[in-house]
Structure formats: structure tokens, C-alpha cells
Amino acid sequence: MKQAGMQIAYAGVYITQWMYVQMVQRDIGTKHASTMQKVGVSDGQMWQYMSRDVKTIVVTGIVMNDDLVPLRRSLAAAIDTDEPQQLIFGDEPDKYYLAIVDSQPTFTEGFRSGTISITFICPDGGIAHSVATQTADNMGDNGTLTDEIAVQNDGTYPVYPVIDATMRGDNGVLTLINENNGAILQFGNPGEVDGVQAPDSETVFHYNLMSAPSGVAVNTGTINYPTYPYGSSPGPNTIAGSWDYAKAKDAATPILNRTVAMHWAGPTYHGSIKANAAGVNTGNLIWSNRFNVITNVGALGRVEFNLQSGNNIAICFVMRDNTYAADTLIVEGWVNGNNVFKQNLNRALFTNGMYEIVESKLGNTTTFRLTKVKQLTASGIVSSAQTVFPPVTIDGMADTPIDSFTVWMAGFSNTTGWTINWSDSVFQWVNVNYWKDLPNRFKDGDVVQVDVPNRRVFVNDAEDPTLQTIGNNWDEFKVQPGSNTIKLLTSSWAKQCTAEVSWQEAWL
Template sequence: MSEVTMRFNKTELRDFIEIHDIQRDIGNNRSISIDHAPRIGVNIQQQTIDAKYIKVDFSIWSKDRNTLKHKLAGIFNVDSPKELTFSDEPDKYYLAMVIDDISMQEASGRRSNGSIKFIIPDGVAHSSAYKRFDSDKNATREAGKMVFDLINNGTESAFPIVKVKHNAENGYIGLVNQNGTLEIGNREEADTEPSQKSEILLDFRGEKITNGLAIAAKNQAITNDRTEYIVGTAEMINLWERPHVRLKDLRGETKLHNYATSLTWSIPNDSTGSTGSLHDYFWWRQVFWSEANNQYGFIKVTVSDETGQFLYGVETFKRSLGSECEFNFLAGDGQGGYRILKRWNFDGTTTGDINPFNVAKGWSDLKRNDGKIQVFYQGSYSTFIIPEIEGKKSAKIHITIGAYRDNPIVSHMYLDELYYRKDFVPTTNDIPNRFPIGSNVLINSEDDTVYIDDIAKANEIVDGSQWLSIPPGKSKLELYFSSFIKKHPTVTIEFEERWL
């Protein structure tokens, strides 16, 4: 079998070992619990399937065998299962780690023979590519539901990833197949309560952020700090395959003030012609990543009222030497000043998970219901009651990107996306639904998570639901939606096939 090669944890081993034999047994060991039947035979109480094991016989050849052994020991020294692939199964991988000793026998010359035993805790081989089914090609539509015809060529059940992009308002998603039922939202959610609905009045998601920059009023922001020197220039930049808005440059005359640029959007009239709002929801994505400890700067997302007074908002701020940054929730105090109601700290000099505004993440949202504000940070929500803003309508949304005096500016401070939704619009018959037009729902049975517009929403799962699996062979998966939905969403289903 010398032509077969092995790859473990992204390391190709063809340059280190020569494979002579691979022992991949048929299926896995089964443990069966029984008790005796009254007269003849036994009753099966339970069957469990154990982990999978793979044994690889190999040899190494080197003038310095001990150095090579140490290198191999480092490659196999992992604390959790990693991807294991063989060249004779290019369409499959295993999640494996080494078990038992890797014993070696010194042969003639510079060759040593040995064997490696891998344990595959989940007991299966996975397909290297996801199988995909699209609603446009693989589903039939009936009143209130969508039916997928699925094929799983594996020998074990697969765990689907379901992506739903809404083409109309919806409040409920139900998934049903022979293995279980999973419900998201509220099956009884109505769409016709008097005088309430949601309207997306500003939408600068994705590439549309360029339009947001074009139509925004420049350098007219109202923030918590009236001393900011907002005269800079905002420009577009493309990094990481997406557009961003940033502060173009840092001028040198701002030793005593914070030099900044800003974008302002008036909240448009709703469908009834009403201006302003007491019920806001806006979502945005930003990047805040400092490449050096001596860089400073801020991004502010703020809301002002009809009289031009600061109401509430958040700021992401690096104001000190080091790596510590702040994410502050602010609100007006009713006397022309402001209060910091909550401060979170994070490390802004890394792109890792401890920075919520790294390149791969950066999503956040604010929701207002008159004097109550809900703030999202790092996967959870905090709620604040602010009597000082009760009854004061939101009129404008502001984004301010700035430097801290004349210090070096944070390398990556960008606005990527933003959309604004007005809730509880009067004199209409539509109510705000969980899933507005354009919203995206991700239901992932691989890791048991639900995301709505990239924000975790486990609380939307209906009690008693079961995470779905796709049985081997041909099967059907039905999706149900709210009775009032006007157009079915676009749905994709993906899963890895699995084999014993």
C-alpha cells in the first residue's frame, strides 16, 4: 500500500512515513444488552455502537530517526479529535486522535517499523464536501409548506444545516421529518393586529453601504460629546472581500479635540407619513482592530431627537496605551449631558474571539421601546430603563468615526453595514414579525444553534423541539411557515454524509 498517503490535522505525512497497511474494519463494535426470554432465546434491551478504530502500519527511513520520531510525536500530540484523511478515500475524512503507544521496531539500515492506532470518537467517516439541496430545484410548494426530497447516501443519519432567506414577513418556521420536529418562532403569531407593523426605512446591508455613504449628511453628527472636531472626510475602502466606510486621514491641528468624520441619516417617514419613532431597531456591523498599543480612536452609533438633543447610543473607544478598549452604552440625562449606563471591556489588538469587533464578526444591534433600550454585546442582551428619554421621538441616526486628539489612529475602524427598522408603525394592520423581509435564519443541527441575521437566538426555539437528522436513503423534509406568509422564503439544506 505504499501509494496510499495520510493527512492528519492539516499536515501531509507523505514526507515522514511510508504506509504499508491500513486496517479499517467493517462498521464498529456493537454492545447489546439482553435478558432471557421466558422459554427460548433472549430479549434485546439496548444496542449501542462503539467508537471506530483505525490501525496504520508504517515505516520511517531517516539518517536521524530519533529526530523524525520527535517530529511525529508533536504532530500527533493533540487534545481533541482532528481531521484524518487517506488518499484512497479522497471523498471522506475522520475526526480522530491517536490512542495507545506508537511502538517502533528498528529494522536494518536506517528504517524503523511501527503502527499507529487512531480512535474516532464519533464513530463515523464524514463526507469531505457538503451535499446541497435548493428550494428552487429540490422542493415542491404547497399552501403553507415546502417539501424537500432528500437523498443521504451515507449509512448513518446526517445533521442538516438549514438556511432560510425571507422574501416576505414571517413569524414561524417548522421543520418536520420522520426523525423529529423542530420549531422556531411562534406558530400562532398574527399579522393583523390593529395599528402595528415594522418597516425597514434604511437598508445599507452588504454592498448597499456605498449608497448609505452617498446619501448621508456629512459631519453633522450629534453625539454625547459636543467638543468633537467633526470636519474629516469619510471614504470607502475594500478589504477582506467587502466594502467599509472609514475616516480618510488624521490632520495635525487637533491636539485638544477629537478629530472625526460622521454620517447622519434622518429617519424617513413611515408608510403613514409619520415622522420620528419611539420604537427603533437598528443593526450594524463594524470592525475595530488596533494593530499597536499606542493607537487610539472611536466609533459612535448615536440617536438624536427632533430638537437635536442626544438620546442614546453606544461607543467603541480606545483611549489609553495598551490593548484595552471600551464598549459603552450611553443615554442623555435630560439636562444636556449624558450618563454611561454600562461599560464592557475587550482586547482590541487581536482578531481572536475575545475581540467582538474582529474582521470575522462585528455584529451588534439596539432596540428601543420608548424608555426601554435593549443592547447586544458578545452574544447576550442587557436591558435598561431610561425615564429621561420617554416620549422623545428618535429623529436621526449618526455614525461618528474619529481619532483621540493627535494620537496615532486605530488601524482598522470601519462601518460595514447598517439597517434601521421602525416598529409599531401606527394606522396600519401589520405587526412586527420575527423574520422581516430580507432576514436570514440559520438552523444548524451540527452544533445545535439558531442564528437570525448572524445573532444567536436560542430563545426562539419552541420548547419540546428536537434537533433533526436526515436518515440514510431517500426521505422527505417538510418546512412550515406562518399562515399569513405572502411568498415562500428561499431555502437551502446542506449536510455531510456519514458512514460507519
């Protein structure tokens, strides 16, 4: 039976469909609780501070119905919640109280009628909140973006805002300043830079190895291990064999000429490296090679990536598996005839599959970086493991010309060999300064939402706890009654972001 009188909704349900409201006790404003302290023997007490205590709202009404049992059950279900919900009264439909039922609601039943009393408690002190959300942005009257947002709070109580900022290019930091009280919220790194002056890359060649690379010879060049000095019949290792481009997708696979001779044998690629734009071969360089390796216990194999200076090897990387008894991968680095590192790879991390070796020279310093490739994407390599070997500085490397390369993939005697192929090779001279853009904390189009009421930060709708900064003034960052200004700061080199502030006004 629908009841008449004031309409009251709780948690989205009109509870007045089951009762006629006789009285609502909301009192005036909020409940104040003052803390006092007795000082010495003086009269009275000294006031310390005031806080707003919880507020109660009591709704009393009557029901008239032939069957009160289902009514009682329905009303009980409507007001039974585990956390505070919106409580809206018909005389103020644009405002709500955040309330939860306190203690036991009473229901005194008579003949076909009953009296109901429900006590709601408001944990936030009984603040009346606006149902509507107000917004303001940083778009100026002339259509240009400003670094400030004017916020007019027409309520009588300070409230916490929500700020949505959309990046218009790379940016390292978002700083929000409440200019009314100086509260600051900062997300990101204010010291982040947009980029650096970096050496330019002049690509000499990029071979994808889907077919025979142009201008590259087979079975010539210099190898780092020309002899095999072990066993009962030591002798020279052999450059022999050919390359197949159909055996593996988008890669060159070595075809070995197996013999019983106890030494290493396999084909090579040898190609020249033209001088840089300055006409010299002594500049800084980067040589990147990707290859696939599958090996296990009992399988042997070897690969060399050599940069030559004339007939001498200036820089060399070796990966080998030369033991029948274990599943091992050993790597070596050589610079101007000096063995600069040799170590076993951790096979739990450096598993079978694709690898990338990057050999680089910067002045007298040579660096090797080995990556186990997990995935190739449009934006680069996703690695599952990586090791950068200690840089090696040797006098004279800066003046050592690099004029050719040799790649050698070999097997041992007629034993079981590993599976290997060569898929990609890029050589670059690094000799001109240019502006290198660095990845920043925020990129173009990123939407950063600062949810001040709940102390949370979202980037593109996903919460990002890494942006939380110790020292942020969450508690103080309130929009006060009246005029407010929120200032927006980004990295000094970044474009001004677009931003919108939203808030729900509140009244005492």
C-alpha cells in the same frame, strides 16, 4: 525523506511523508455493542438494544532515514491534537473518519530504520463521512418556491442536516418538519400576527421649533397654575417673556423676565387645534412633545403642556423642580381639573437631557407616557427610562372638545433656574381604522441557519439562543439513507421563504 505507499492525511497534514505504510486495520463497518438482559431461569438472554461503540483504526508502517530523531519529533507534532480531527486514507480520498490518537503510539528504532504503530480511536463509531457537501433547495422545476425540499441521501448512514432559510418579508415563525419520521424543529412564535386594525393618525401639526411655529401666538392661553398661593406675598403667576431659536440647536428656548416677585413667570405658546376629518374636536387624540431639561440642586423650573377645551384645561402634564435643597423632578397629571398623579422621578434613571411626554385620549380614558430619550434614530426613539402612568377614565372626556394647546415654561422669581427648551411637537387625531403592521420575529432578508448537528440557531450569522424552543426534536431530525422530505412552514400570512438544506453523506 519522503516515503512511498498509501497516502494518509490527518488534520490536514500528510503523515505518510515520514513513514511507509505497511498495514491499515480498519475492519468492516462499525463496532456494535448489544445490551442483553437475563430473564428468569430461561436459557440465554433477552436482547435489549444495539448501539455503535467507538472504533479503532491502527496504522502500521516503517521509516528509513539516516536521522530518526527529527522525524520522530515532526510526526509526534503532526498527530498531537486535543480533539478528533479528519483522518483521510488515499484509497478513499472523498471520505474521512473523525479520529484522535489513542494511547501511546509505538516507534521501535533500529539502525537507520524504525517501525511505527499508531492507533486512532473514532468516538462516533467509525462512520466514514463525505468530504463533499450535498445541497438541495425548495426551488421548483418551474421556478416557483415550494414548501418542501427533497433530500436524497446516497450514503448508508443517517446524518444531521444544516438548513438555511431566507425570509421574503415579515414572518413570525420558521417550522421544519422531517416528513420521514415526523421530527419537528420550530423557531419563533406560531401565534404571532402580521398586524392589527388600528386607528389612523391624522396629523394636525408637527412643529420642529427651529423657528417660530406658524399660526401660534406667544403669551396667551391658559395655564394650570395661575396663582402661587405660598409665602409671605402670594399672588398670580405671570405669563411673560419671549422665545429664542438660536440659543439651542433645533429648539425654542424661553427667555424669562426675572423680577423679585415671589411667583412663577415665563412665556407661553398658544395655538388652535383644527377639527378632525369628521369636522369635530371630540375624537381620540395623541399629543407628543419633546423637550430638554437640565437641573440640579439649587435650580428651579416648571413646564406645562396643556390641552384646552375653550378656556378650560382638559388635559395637563406638569414637570417641576421647586426645591432649592435637592436635585428633584416632580411630575403631575391633570384631567378635567382632577389631579390624577403626582410623583418624584427616580433621578438615577430620569437624568438630565431629552424627554418625550405623550398625552393621549381614547374615549373617556386619558393616558400619559413619559420617556427619557437616550437616542433619536431613523426608526424612532431609543429610551433609557420610561414610565406609563395608570390610565385615567373620567366620564365625559369622550365628548370634551379639544380645540387649542398652551405650553408654558417658567422660572421662579429671580432665583437660579434650570435649563430647558422645547424641540418638537406633534398633534394627531386618531379616528379611522387602518392596518397597522407590527414588528415580527423575522424581517425581510433575515437568514436563519439551523445547525442541527450542533443544536444551534443563527440569524444573520449571529447565534440567537432566544430562538431555542423546548420540545424541539433535535436528536430525531436526521436525513435517512435514501429519499427524504423536509417541509418548510412559516406564518400563515407570510411569504414562502427560500431555503437550502446541506448535508455530508456518511457510510458504515
